[in-house]
Amino acid sequence: MPPREKKSTEQEETLSSSTPEEIQAILWKAADKLRGSVDSAQYKEFVLGLIFLKYVSDAFDEHRNKLAKELAEDGVSDDRIVDCLEDRDEYTGAHIFWVPETARWSWIAANAKSQGVGKLLDEAMDAVMRENAALTGVLPVIFNRDNVDQKRLAELVDLISDARFGGNEEKPAQDVLSEVYEYFLVNFARAEGKQGGEFYTPQSVVRLIVEILEPYNGRVYDPACGSGGMFVQASKFIETHRGRGHNPDIAVYGQEINQRTWRLAKMNLAIHGIDGNLAGRWGDTLTDDMHPDLKADFVMANPPFNISDWARDESDVRWRYGVPPRNNANFAWLQHAVSKLADRGTAAIVLANSSHSSPRIEAEIRRAMVEADLVACMVALPPQLFRTTQIPVCLWLLTKDKSPQGAKRLDDRRGKTLFIDAHGMGEMVGRTERALTEADLTKIADTYHAWRGTASAREANLSYQDESGFCFSADMATVREHAYALAPARYVDTGPPVALEPPEVPRSGPAALMKDLYAIFG
Incomplete structure (x- = not known):
């Protein structure tokens, strides 16, 4: 259990969310930041892995804020609210992935420069997989490597921080992310050409x-x-x-x-x-x-x-x-x-x-x-x-x-x-x-x-x-x-051939002969 913290005003209202179109524009820019510094085959893992981590963190925060508001309205004490907010059953019971504190996006963004962004991201991916059996072996742990430009990676994290996957009255957070994920799958398939079809x-x-x-x-x-x-x-x-x-x-x-x-x-x-x-x-x-x-x-x-x-x-x-x-x-x-x-x-x-x-x-x-x-x-x-x-x-x-x-x-x-x-x-x-x-x-x-x-x-x-x-x-x-x-x-019949009617011609000479031939062989 992490140290108790005072309830912030951010917990009293849900996070505002970007539109799918805004998120798509933000994240495609993020993909461009990796161009040339990461092998093209790793594009999908880098960008979609980060999108996924950002989403599970935003969904976790959204549920956390909603839970805090409900508990406060019920008259629950601040100390008790803090305890409840760190009870994983409150999240898994609502089909929300449990995200440990050091894997939450706010922690990563706040500590990226001082502790190394690649190291924090790999540790976050490991932590989320460790705490959620359905994700075992799924998330990419590829960010803290010599061939990864850490400066560009930090810029990418800053860009993704601008995308909020919180839901709204018109569209749940899950639908927002699914649209973004689909958008990227389509665009990566197009960018990779023949290999994308795989x-x-x-x-x-x-x-x-x-x-x-x-x-x-x-x-x-x-x-x-x-x-x-x-x-x-x-x-x-x-x-x-x-x-x-x-x-x-x-x-x-x-x-x-x-x-x-x-x-x-x-x-x-x-x-x-x-x-x-x-x-x-x-x-x-x-x-x-x-x-x-x-x-x-x-x-x-x-x-x-x-x-x-x-x-x-x-x-x-x-x-x-x-x-x-x-x-x-x-x-x-x-x-x-x-x-x-x-x-x-x-x-x-x-x-x-x-x-x-x-x-x-x-x-x-x-x-x-x-x-x-x-x-x-x-x-x-x-x-x-x-x-x-x-x-x-x-x-x-x-x-x-x-x-x-x-x-x-x-x-x-x-x-x-x-x-x-x-x-x-x-x-x-x-x-x-x-x-x-x-x-x-x-x-x-x-x-x-x-x-x-x-x-x-x-x-x-x-x-x-x-x-x-x-x-x-x-x-x-x-x-x-x-x-x-x-x-x-x-097998599909395209219909009988259209019979061509001969033109009306005089009843004498070669034209008349042609009409007779149409009558015989038509």
Whole structure:
């Protein structure tokens, strides 16, 4: 217990907060301060780690001030208030991370110059992790190193001190931080180019997956979770459709191969108040599955496309439909997803377009998966959704059970596959980047829900009909006729060719002959 202190006037009112836009501007300047002095791969850890520490400290102070005010109004003595303010149960019970005194931002800012900012920050990160089990091994302890410019780091701390993550009547502190965190993930992904795609999936793609799957309850799994965007969007989906006060009935499981990205994901879930199981450490899902016994109700993933150097074990039990080729892991990811599905689970996997019509070994695996009636839907997505790659992509929807499933009263779709061609959708949101619009997301999701006969489709009085140029429900025989190639363009009818009427011409000479020929061969 630290020495008792007198109650300050600051404890009598909550901290004022910056707008998300102001915080974003402040912190992007902070990132610029590190440019050239820190390896670009460490940008995210430095800046997002400091943002997180500042947030937990501000949230702690906000709750502390609120608690002090309530106790004073109840007539509690000053000495007793001081004791209560240092009772960790008062914070953890309100889902606030406990922040030891020497890890609080006010302490760091006051002592940075005299005690060394890098040393204080590393000690603060260690202290917060030590006091909060959910953050063990998550926060970066990288500030007190020879290659870190301590002068610039001190300037960065001063800049971040100007950002207040305290909440207000319109927006809780958690929402302010989540918006800032998302802003930085997007911008770091853009700044890092191709490498940025390893940890960030465009929001419209994530939203499409979540809107289609409707993960209201059950086990949600992402085998290549990146920074955790799928889980965050699933939580937002529940909040949007069930209300902020609804307690999400989902259990989150994930795995990530990159150590730094795994830490970002853990911080991202903590920021959003999501208690997820991302395993005890990072690791390669295809070679070291850290959730071996998991059976998920929803699998959602944007795994790396067309991996050509993956470590293949031909005896792996997951390759039930065929051993994936050494030079491409796409069908390893698809079969891994199937292996993780509960009996009535559904998976949504983003892959390169080559996966739906590739030849040889992959064609045989695709045939086996179709014959096993695993493919529920194929969606052709528009180009340029991924700023980090120009590879065209598609969405695979897999399920083990296309029956009505009893009480769910779904439409019987056994032996059928839905094909949706959305390649012409979306609008440009930058010079090289496209995003699906709200109308696009609604149309694609509603089409799938109507085809499957979900509860949401019944509530909205939706019924499925093939739509020329957009969607088609194919039976198994039709897919066989196409040699198990699953490109939606092969199935979606673009309508009959328009018959060109011949012009009116005189009934004599070459023109009359041409009209006669039109009549015969038209």
